[in-house]
Amino acid sequence: MPLHSASRSITRHLFNPTSTPKKPARRTPLPTRRPLSTITSVTAVNAQKDIPYAFQELHHALSVLKREAAVYTNLSQLQLALRGLESENAVTRVAALGGAGGRDIRRLVKVLLADPLAPEAEWEKQLSDHDSTDGRALLIRYGEKLELDERYPLFRTLYVPSIILHNHNLEILVQAASTPLEATDARAQSYLVPGLETPLSATGRYSTVTYPVHKALILSQGLEGITALLASRLSAGSSIGEGMIMAVVDTPWGNLSSNPQALQPINAINLERAEAAIGTIRQSLDNSFNYEHVWFESGLPSVSAWLVEGTEGLPAILKPTVRRLAETLVADVENAIEQEESEQMAKQASSVIPRSTRELMSNFLANWAEAAHTELRNELDLAFAGKNWRKLAWWKLGWRVDDITHITSNILRQSWLVDADRGIVYLAGRIEQAGLLPSSVSAATTKPDSNPYSQIPPNNNPSEPSTFGAAPEKIMFSDMFPASPPSPTTHPLSLSSLHEYPIPSIAQHRHQLLATTIPPLQSLAQRLLLQALSTSTLTSSLSALMYISISTTSVYEAGAVAALGAVW
Numbered sequence: 001m002p003l004h005s006a007s008r009s010i011t012r013h014l015f016n017p018t019s020t021p022k023k024p025a026r027r028t029p030l031p032t033r034r035p036l037s038t039i040t041s042v043t044a045v046n047a048q049k050d051i052p053y054a055f056q057e058l059h060h061a062l063s064v065l066k067r068e069a070a071v072y073t074n075l076s077q078l079q080l081a082l083r084g085l086e087s088e089n090a091v092t093r094v095a096a097l098g099g100a101g102g103r104d105i106r107r108l109v110k111v112l113l114a115d116p117l118a119p120e121a122e123w124e125k126q127l128s129d130h131d132s133t134d135g136r137a138l139l140i141r142y143g144e145k146l147e148l149d150e151r152y153p154l155f156r157t158l159y160v161p162s163i164i165l166h167n168h169n170l171e172i173l174v175q176a177a178s179t180p181l182e183a184t185d186a187r188a189q190s191y192l193v194p195g196l197e198t199p200l201s202a203t204g205r206y207s208t209v210t211y212p213v214h215k216a217l218i219l220s221q222g223l224e225g226i227t228a229l230l231a232s233r234l235s236a237g238s239s240i241g242e243g244m245i246m247a248v249v250d251t252p253w254g255n256l257s258s259n260p261q262a263l264q265p266i267n268a269i270n271l272e273r274a275e276a277a278i279g280t281i282r283q284s285l286d287n288s289f290n291y292e293h294v295w296f297e298s299g300l301p302s303v304s305a306w307l308v309e310g311t312e313g314l315p316a317i318l319k320p321t322v323r324r325l326a327e328t329l330v331a332d333v334e335n336a337i338e339q340e341e342s343e344q345m346a347k348q349a350s351s352v353i354p355r356s357t358r359e360l361m362s363n364f365l366a367n368w369a370e371a372a373h374t375e376l377r378n379e380l381d382l383a384f385a386g387k388n389w390r391k392l393a394w395w396k397l398g399w400r401v402d403d404i405t406h407i408t409s410n411i412l413r414q415s416w417l418v419d420a421d422r423g424i425v426y427l428a429g430r431i432e433q434a435g436l437l438p439s440s441v442s443a444a445t446t447k448p449d450s451n452p453y454s455q456i457p458p459n460n461n462p463s464e465p466s467t468f469g470a471a472p473e474k475i476m477f478s479d480m481f482p483a484s485p486p487s488p489t490t491h492p493l494s495l496s497s498l499h500e501y502p503i504p505s506i507a508q509h510r511h512q513l514l515a516t517t518i519p520p521l522q523s524l525a526q527r528l529l530l531q532a533l534s535t536s537t538l539t540s541s542l543s544a545l546m547y548i549s550i551s552t553t554s555v556y557e558a559g560a561v562a563a564l565g566a567v568w
Contacts, residue, residue, distance in 0.1 A: 054316040055085040062326065065333065072336040073329055076193060080212040081329060084322035089313030092321045093212070095173045095194050098219035102138075102176035104250060104271065105219045106130060109140065109174055111274045112304055113162045116281045116291065122146050123160040130158075137175040137196055137211075142166045154196040154209055168311040173211060177218065189332075191216040191245055214321040217303070218247040226251070226268075244324055246306050248299075267302060274298035357434050368427050372420035383415040401529050404522045412510055412518075421506040532566075539565020 051059050059082060066078050084090040098105025110127050114120075123146045130138060136155050143159025150156050155173070164170065175194055194216075195208040220226075226249050248267040273294050281291035295301065310320030383389060388407050391400050540562045547558035 049086055051086055052088050052316070054088075055318065058318070058326070059085045062329075065329070069333050069337075072333045072340075074193060074210075074212070074332070076210045077212045077325065078329055080214070081322060081325045084214075084319065084325070088315055088317075088319075089169055090319060090322060091169050091171055092214050092311045092319070093171055093173065094307065095175065095191065095211075095213040095216045096219070097175055097177040097191065097194065097216065099177055099221065102174060104221065105176070105217075106138070106174055107271050107275070108217075108219055108248075108250075108269075108303075109172055111271065111278065111300060112307055113140070113160070113164050113172075114278055115163060116278045117285075119282060121161070123158070123162075127158070127160075137173055137194075140165070140172045140174060142170075153198045154211070164308065168308045169313065170308070170311060173213060191218060192328075214244070214325055215307075216245045217307070218245065220247070220249050222249075222251065242324070243306065243309060244328065246303065248303060267299070269299040269303060270297070274300045353435055358436075361431055361434055361436060364427055364430060368420070368423050371423065372417060375419050376417055379415040379418070383411045397525065397529055401525050404525050405518055408518050408521065409514060412513055416510055416513075417506050421510075424506060536562075536566045 062078060062082055062085070065073065066075065066082070080093070096105050096109050098108070106127055110124050114124055126146065126148070127140075136153075139155045139157045140162075141157060141159050142162060142165035144161060145159070146161070147159040148156060149159070165172075173194065175196075192214075193210045193212045196211050197206040197208055246267060248269050250271050251268050252270060252272055277291050277294035277298060280287045280294065310324070313319055388410065392404060392407060542565075543558040543561040546553050546561065547555065
């Protein structure tokens with residue numbers, strides 16, 4: 001299956017999430033007998049995965065993308081997307097990244113997952129007191145009871161009985177961010193693929209293993225965090241899929257709701273007020289109004305809504321988080337391919353002709369075009385206002401009709417892009433010298449014949465060589481004047497020969513105008529003059545006949561008929 005077919009299949013499935021292919025009719029397998037030794041166990045290691053039927057086509061298309069375009073995409077993200085298609089309610093991974101050793105980001109996650117109507121749970125205390133001195137990340141998953149698993153070298157796993165994790169099938173990776181926010185899409189993309197470090201037993205060094213996620217929550221602190229967020233693209237919109245990355249700033253000073261437009265478009269929160277709001281409602285349910293007021297002041301409702309947005313799993317419908325991840329992967333592949341093609345074309349062009357030479361030739365061509373337009377306008381104005389063109393006035397046409405070809409041809413030869421014709425020869429030489437003309441055109445237009453005697457017919461009778469000093473052969477009349485004249489199509493000045501040149505020139509167009517425009521103009525002038533003379537002669541004869549044959553006709557009446565014919 002080609003790569004473009006896979007892209008079309010992915011696009012069709014992503015933009016029609018509710019469409020499901022028709023199931024083929026079931027066929028009853030025919031009973032067959034097999035030897036006992038050829039029966040394969042159902043517990044084979046490479047058994048085919050049970051993928052929902054609605055997602056099988058998209059899963060196959062992404063598999064083709066993984067096989068055909070592996071160098072253009074992030075394989076860990078692509079594998080995460082494939083795993084998301086293996087069930088209708090796949091797990092949604094969220095990365096929570098923050099500084100200060102991860103303490104503040106753990107506070108934020110605890111506030112987002114806590115149940116305000118229940119007393120403080122044991123997992124909340126353990127999350128606050130979590131020891132991350134070894135640098136390992138913390139993966140929070142749902143569990144019926146509190147449990148901390150430290151078997152994996154990449155991260156610790158904390159199972160907590162959180163209703164939010166259970167209802168939305170979430171797991172959160174909490175990690176201390178090693179670098180601040182940056183204003184590049186590449187860095188923004190890396191937030192969706194955080195790296196987990198693990199020590200190597202042999203050398204003691206650390207290696208990085210990527211852990212792709214569907215969404216990323218980035219926390220920064222204070223004024224420095226606001227400055228970094230404003231400088232980055234995470235606040236003004238990025239090329240990353242919409243809703244996949246959310247950056248927040250913890251500002252512990254002041255009331256955020258008093259001036260909601262002051263920090264736009266920054267997602268500002270206040271962790272202290274959020275923790276105070278949860279403590280207030282846990283003391284007494286009578287403080288519910290105060291809890292709601294302080295909770296909204298903290299700015300956490302928007303973060304909480306973003307955390308669970310797109311995690312709903314419905315039968316035969318692609319999960320929004322998986323769909324965004326697949327869209328991002330396809331867009332990254334297309335951008336990577338287009339960028340590589342543009343780089344290869346630029347590299348190929350730069351290796352043949354320097355950029356400075358191309359710019360210089362472009363400037364020469366622009367200057368020549370401007371000068372040619374100016375010359376055409378000025379010279380034609382002078383030519384049509386000159387003495388020769390005034391010779392063709394209508395009242396002089398009677399004795400100047402045969403001079404139309406001569407006068408108009410001189411105007412074309414002397415005033416129609418004469419200097420531009422000479423300039424294009426110089427410009428064409430500069431362009432050819434720079435190597436901008438194709439080799440075929442250059443060879444056809446500039447390369448002389450290597451054998452100037454190639455047109456001489458060979459000696460048909462080599463057995464009789466001519467003797468030095470002998471009398472020359474007798475020249476016949478048929479040798480000088482062939483019986484059949486040359487064809488008009490092969491004449492060097494014929495119209496068909498004008499289209500055989502590889503590069504048309506101004507002189508060719510001038511000859512074309514002389515051959516196609518001036519003869520019809522001459523013919524039209526002669527036809528109009530003959531028509532005018534015929535009409536004037538006929539009406540003059542008619543007026544004289546009326547004056548002679550009709551005695552009542554006056555001279556003025558007969559002259560009116562003649563004048564009508566002359567004007568007509």
